[in-house]
Amino acid sequence: MHMADALISPGVSGLMWAASAGALGYSVRKINQFMDDSKIPLMGVMGAFIFAAQMINFTIPGTGSSGHICGSLLLAVILGPYAALLVIASVLVVQALIFADGGLLALGCNIFNIGVIPCLLAYPLIYRTIVCRHITGIRLWSGSVITAIISLQLGAFAVVLETLFSGISELPFTGFVLLMQPIHLAIGLVEGLLTASVLILIKNARPEILTEYKDNVTKQRFPIKGFIITIILTALIIGGIGSWFASARPDGLEWSIAGVTDNELSVPAEPLHQTAAKLQQASSILPGYGFKTTAEANNETRSGWGEVNSGSTVSGLVGIALTLLLAAGLGIILKQRFKQRRTVTAKGR
Secondary structure (H helix, E strand, C coil), X not given: CCCCHHHCCHHHHHHXXXXXXXXXXXXXXXXXXXXXXXXXXXXXXXXXXXXXHHCCCEEECCCCEXXXXXXXXXXXXXXXXXXXXXXXXXXXXXXXXXXXXXXXXXXXXXXXXXXXXXXXXXXXXXXXXXXXXXXXXXXXXXXXXXXXXXXXXHHHHHHHHHHHHHCCCCCCHHHHHHHHHHHHHHHHHHHHHHHHHHHHHHHHHCHHHCCCCCCCCCCCCCCHHHHHXXXXXXXXXXXXXXXXXXXXXXXXXXXXXXXXXXXXXCCCCCHHHHHHHHHHXXXXXXXXXXXXXXXXXXXXXXXXXXXXXXXXXXXXXXXXXXXXXXXXXXXXXXXXXXXXXXXXXXXXX
C-alpha cells in the first residue's frame, strides 16, 4: 500500500505531509508526558522486525496479487499507539530513502494511511474496545483480526481518495475502489491472523510487555534480554533469508492500478515531482531492495520463491540495521527529553 509520487499532486502531498507531521508531533508530546522507559529498547527491535516482515509478500490465491503486513497494530499493542506511530514512520522513511519503496512526496500519505489510521484511530477505538484489558485468547484473536481488517480497509480507501483528489493519474474512481477494497480485505485478514499469532506468543512468554496487559500481570516468564535477542534474530532471518521466498506478484495497490489501466504510471514533469525523483534516486542505494546495477535485471528474472538473492539479503540486513538505529535513536532522544522535563518540573517545585 506504499503510494508512489506518480499518484499524488503537490497540493495533496502538502496536506498529507502536514496531517502526518501533526500526528507525529502530537505523539511526541504524549510520549513526553507518559514515557515508559521499558518500551525504549523495544522501539528499535520492533521497528527492525516490522521492516523485515514487510519484505515478505504473500500470495493472495486466485487473484494474481500479493500483500504484506503493515505491522502498525502489532506495534501499537506492544509499544502503545504513540511510540508505534514513530516506529512505523521510521520504517517508512528508511524504505522511501534507501530502497525507493514509496515516493518522497507520497511519504506523508503513506505515514497517514499505514501509521496514523491504525495507531491513532483503529487501535484505541476498535482494538481496545474489543480487548477491554481482559487477557483472553478469543478477545485477542477477534480484536486483532477485526482491527486489522478495518485498518486496511480505511487505509486502502484513503489511497483511493488521495489519488482521486490529486487528479494526475486519471484512474477511474469506481473501478479503482472496487479492486482496492476487496484485495485489502484479504490482506487485512492475513495481517490480523498473523498479528494475533505473534501476540499470543508474546502473551505466553512476556504478557506484561503488551500495553493492555502490563497492569494485570507481574510475573516475568522470559528474560527481557532474551526476548529482545529473539526478536532481532527473527528479523535477521526473515530479512536475510526469508525475503528469498517472498511472492514476486504485484502487491494490492499495483495490482489494482493494473486492473484499471494499461498505461504505466510515470512521474509528472512538474518541477516538484522531478526534484523529489532526483533526490530519491540519489538517496536510494538499494532501489527495489536490490543492487543498483542489477535491480532492473533482478525484477525481470526473479522467480520469487526460494531463489537465492544476495541483493535482497543485503537490503534486508541494511534496512534492519538502519531502522533499528533510527527507531531506537528516537526513543533515546525522547527519554532524555522526558528526564530533562521531569528535572525542570522538580526544580520548579
